[in-house]
Amino acid sequence: MKGIALNTTLLADAPFNSEEIIKKLVPNGWSLLINLLALIVLFIAVYLIAYKPLRKYLDARKDYIEKNIHDSEHAKQEAESTIKNKDAIIREAHEEAAKIVEKAKVDGERKKLEIVEEAEAEATRKLVAADEAIKQEEAASREALRQEIVDIAMDIATTVLPRELNEEDNKALLDKLSAELEEKDN
Numbered sequence: 646m647k648g649i650a651l652n653t654t655l656l657a658d659a660p661f662n663s664e665e666i667i668k669k670l671v672p673n674g675w676s677l678l679i680n681l682l683a684l685i686v687l688f689i690a691v692y693l694i695a696y697k698p699l700r701k702y703l704d705a706r707k708d709y710i711e712k713n714i715h716d717s718e719h720a721k722q723e724a725e726s727t728i729k730n731k732d733a734i735i736r737e738a739h740e741e742a743a744k745i746v747e748k749a750k751v752d753g754e755r756k757k758l759e760i761v762e763e764a765e766a767e768a769t770r771k772l773v774a775a776d777e778a779i780k781q782e783e784a785a786s787r788e789a790l791r792q793e794i795v796d797i798a799m800d801i802a803t804t805v806l807p808r809e810l811n812e813e814d815n816k817a818l819l820d821k822l823s824a825e826l827e828e829k830d831n
Contacts, residue, residue, distance in 0.1 A: 791826065795819045 799815060 791823055794822070794826065798822060 798819065
């Protein structure tokens with residue numbers, strides 16, 4: 646406060662003339678030039694000492710950030726590509742599994758039909774064989790029956806007929822009887 650008071654007292658005591666005021670307001674040319682040169686040197690020193698390293702650091706930081714952004718975008722693209730590949734592989738696996746299941750169903754149906762056809766063929770073969778066996782058995786039974794009838798007829802003929810028949814007459818009579826029996830069976 647003393648310094649302020651002093652200045653105001655100086656100004657109050659001093660007479661105000663315009664030359665002194667202009668001299669005090671406009672500095673000396675050499676002083677202005679020295680101050681201006683000092684300011685320029687200061688700017689150059691600040692530029693060289695602080696600005697260039699700071700700018701270099703900021704550029705390096707900017708490059709580092711841009712590199713990280715680029716790397717993360719690249720990693721994101723690779724991850725998306727990997728996901729798409731994984732999805733494609735999974736989709737292909739599902740399609741292949743569906744094809745395998747479908748093929749297994751078709752093969753199962755085909756095998757089922759083959760087994761059924763084989764069973765039907767075997768059943769048909771057995772039926773044919775059974776029919777043949779039945780026909781052979783029937784023929785054998787008829788032959789046995791026919792032979793028995795012939796024997797009975799011979800016994801009856803020998804007992805019923807007073808005269809004696811020779812072998813040829815017996816055979817003719819048996820053949821006639823046999824033919825009549827066959828006609829009745831058919």
